[in-house]
Amino acid sequence: MKFTVGQIAQVVGGAVEGDAEATVSSLAKIEEAGPGALAFLANAKYEPFLYTTRATAVIVSPEQPLRQAVAASLIRVADPYSAFSKLLEFYAQATRVGKRGVEQPSYLGEGSTIGAGHYRGAFSYVGEGCVIGENVLIFPHAFIGDRVRIGDNSIIHAGAKIYADTIIGQRCVVKAGAVVGTDGFGFAPQPDGSYKAIPQIGNVVLEDDVSIGANATVDCATMGSTVVRQGAKIDNLVQLAHNVEVGRHTVIAAQTGLAGSAKIGAFCVLAGQVGVSGHVTMPNKTTVTAQSGVGKSFKQEGLFLQGSTAFDFKQNQRAQVVFRRLPELEQRVAALEKSSPAPDKP
Numbered sequence: 552m553k554f555t556v557g558q559i560a561q562v563v564g565g566a567v568e569g570d571a572e573a574t575v576s577s578l579a580k581i582e583e584a585g586p587g588a589l590a591f592l593a594n595a596k597y598e599p600f601l602y603t604t605r606a607t608a609v610i611v612s613p614e615q616p617l618r619q620a621v622a623a624s625l626i627r628v629a630d631p632y633s634a635f636s637k638l639l640e641f642y643a644q645a646t647r648v649g650k651r652g653v654e655q656p657s658y659l660g661e662g663s664t665i666g667a668g669h670y671r672g673a674f675s676y677v678g679e680g681c682v683i684g685e686n687v688l689i690f691p692h693a694f695i696g697d698r699v700r701i702g703d704n705s706i707i708h709a710g711a712k713i714y715a716d717t718i719i720g721q722r723c724v725v726k727a728g729a730v731v732g733t734d735g736f737g738f739a740p741q742p743d744g745s746y747k748a749i750p751q752i753g754n755v756v757l758e759d760d761v762s763i764g765a766n767a768t769v770d771c772a773t774m775g776s777t778v779v780r781q782g783a784k785i786d787n788l789v790q791l792a793h794n795v796e797v798g799r800h801t802v803i804a805a806q807t808g809l810a811g812s813a814k815i816g817a818f819c820v821l822a823g824q825v826g827v828s829g830h831v832t833m834p835n836k837t838t839v840t841a842q843s844g845v846g847k848s849f850k851q852e853g854l855f856l857q858g859s860t861a862f863d864f865k866q867n868q869r870a871q872v873v874f875r876r877l878p879e880l881e882q883r884v885a886a887l888e889k890s891s892p893a894p895d896k897p
Contacts, residue, residue: 588607679697786803
């Protein structure tokens, strides 16, 4: 597919400097782009590539100065990174246009409905009583249980498993191998030391524009719902336990685990391998650095947490300085004890 620079500018709401009729047919990094490619510049350290890139067009900010001649056409937008992300989404949707219709063998259960423009890949399974919207893509070997609801323009990738009664909003993406709605980890200890399974009768709700990464797991609630709110992005290999709530536009990186009934606020960032204890409440705009463990609730918004157990970032940094000096401090204490006379015993 080819687009003129002027057409791209209309899509992202930008202004063209240069040849608006030049055509682009691919997206690329500014340092790797060739003729016919569209790139972007959002990080100042990549500015030298603006003058050497072979890209046909580059998306830049209105404030980007030109310190020398630029061969590429420029598209100036307020936020180049967001504009390029929008184009990536536009390109991905355009390349999926061909995926329509039903491949065989596939199964659609009794009483289930599916909207126009959908795609069901070979060996996909849709249970009974499901309501699936328009332009939904269900790739091969995906499983969708009974009474599941999926909103318009959502994508269920190959091998994903959506358990019964799950509710998925519009424009959601569930990536390959993800499991949404499986039983939560609920077991009651018995007098003899064994454990008895507690039935998990709740469901999972993914609001609009949620992304669930490959091989991630979202457990159903014991009662009520496990909820991932609008725009939240869950990376690969993340575990969300029963009755967890993830706030709007929160991002959670790979190998992070949230124990049962943890409540994460809106606009939070949880880096890789973070562990959050059960019933912990985390306020809006909290950031937790990689491999931190959060074992208690916090009330103040905007905290930056680090460590295991996690506590205030600056306090943790000071503590790490002391920790690294412990061998030296131990030697100094030993030397002081050796040089000082022992106190008289009473």
